[in-house]
Amino acid sequence: MTSAAPDPSEKAERILEGAMQEFLAHGYAATSMDRVAKTAGVSKATVYSYFQDKESLFAALVRRLAQQRFPGIFDRTILQGDPAEVLRHVATKALDREKDPEYMAFIRLIVGESGRFPELARIFVKNLAKPAIATLTQYLSTHSDYRDPEAIARILLGSVVYYLMLQELLHGREVVPFEKDRLVDSLVDLIVEKA
Amino acid sequence: MTSAAPDPSEKAERILEGAMQEFLAHGYAATSMDRVAKTAGVSKATVYSYFQDKESLFAALVRRLAQQRFPGIFDRTILQGDPAEVLRHVATKALDREKDPEYMAFIRLIVGESGRFPELARIFVKNLAKPAIATLTQYLSTHSDYRDPEAIARILLGSVVYYLMLQELLHGREVVPFEKDRLVDSLVDLIVEKA
DNA sequence: GTCTATATCTAGATAGAC
DNA sequence: GTCTATCTAGATATAGAC
Structure with missing residues (x-):
């Protein structure tokens, strides 16, 4: 042998x-x-x-x-400390995924095949989206006074995902250019100032 | 051709x-x-x-x-009046698209084929996403004091699109259930209170 | 265990009948 | 102009050689 x-x-x-x-x-x-x-x-x-x-x-x-291959972003990161810094860190880290072509292609694949393979889409949600929402919700629950922390978490994540999808996946950079920093600044202001 | x-x-x-x-x-x-x-x-x-x-x-x-077939949501709608009501109307109307299976399937198709057909993705952005952002940005410019109205517009639209994608396209309803009203309420509060 | 060769089917695209 | 019939290429899947 x-x-x-x-x-x-x-x-x-x-x-x-x-x-x-x-x-x-x-x-x-x-x-x-x-x-x-x-x-x-x-x-x-x-x-x-x-x-x-x-x-x-x-x-x-x-x-x-x-x-x-693509574990949740915040799974190992313990979110704690100043809300403004934490939220800025979270948003920036999520936006950085644009630099990972395989991750972006994975999003495209899951969305594109979600009609034919609904069960695989659910696996994606369960393993990637759900933990991100949960982790961020947990942080906001203990570091802010929002009535509905999960709603705030979804707003932040949604803004970031929409940016990635529109600017990168759908090639919107040339059609509707927009700087990442502007999104992060407004997002942090909006959420933290209110808290 | x-x-x-x-x-x-x-x-x-x-x-x-x-x-x-x-x-x-x-x-x-x-x-x-x-x-x-x-x-x-x-x-x-x-x-x-x-x-x-x-x-x-x-x-x-x-x-x-x-x-x-799918003209921009706000193309014919002139946004004017009380911000809280206008933004609630905008968010609700955008979320209502979940009831149009053809529109949802169109989103899935465009995202899924955006790698093979980048030019068609740009057409989608130019005709649907861009006008929505522009219209909402225009309204916010004249009805709020935000430093960056377009960023706010993208946050609102992003939150809504992310909801539709996660809950409907990716079949997240059963995995991460969430009521539309909670999103709309928090979104309007977040944006209007700050103004 | 792994590969070569092949069976079977279906796809995109077209020629030719009417 | 439109349809039937067909060509060719490439797909999934497998049998049989080594």
Whole structure:
């Protein structure tokens, strides 16, 4: 057994890596299993030996991305301290995701396939959106007097996500240019001054 | 591109109608020209006599939807009067779009295909998002003292769009339930109290 | 276990009948 | 002008070689 494979899951890793590149770049329907295999550096038959079919591979990939590759932004960050600084930090960190092309492509993919794969969209919400809302809501509950902290949390996150979607995903930079700092400044002012 | 006939062709209308149903339901890649023809009630050859290829048909459809079928929300609405009432009206009207499945599917389609068709995404931004931002910014400029009215406009619209996307498109209703009224109330309070 | 080769089907696009 | 029939390419999925 000198030529034994390193790890049975090593091939599965490469396949998922190849699948990620292809699905993120072209979406579900426009991605072929041939290209997944080629990108992963294995044969197509090997892909089918690890994953039942195209849908199973896609589902496995999305679960993986939602649970491992793109953990919630604030999961490990303990929010505490001055509200103005904390909120500015939160908004800025969320906006920084524009610099991660894979994350942006993941958003595009999930939204685009949310009709065909509603269950995968729910996994995305449960693993990424929900923890972000919960963490921010928790902070606002203990550091402000808002009647409805979750509503405020959704306003902040919504403003940021809308910015990313409009300016980056939908290529609005050239059509409706807008500086990130302006959004952050107004957002922090609006929320903190009121508190 | 096919030449736009002066008098609208009945056949072209039916084809676009069929294309709308199919593309909105399945996205670009998963939609076949066979099904477009069948839904439109014409032969596939007829489809190709009116539109050069699949991409041209898709582009014509998106332009049509962005320019005619889904005009900007506030284009015809003259915003004037008490800020609290106006902003509440604006937010509520925008949130009501969740009741229009075709509009929601259009959002999903544009976001999902924004990688493959960036120019169509820009058309969407130019015709729908930009006018909404501009109209609301204009109102806030004359009815509030905000240093950056456009930032406020984007915060309001972003909060609403994020709600629609998370709760409806991504099927978050069951995962992170939230009442629309709570969002509207906090949004209006936040913006008007500060003014 | 993995790959090559292939079966089967469906897609986009077109030629030719009427 | 419109439809039927068809071409060609590329898709998913699998059988069989090594």
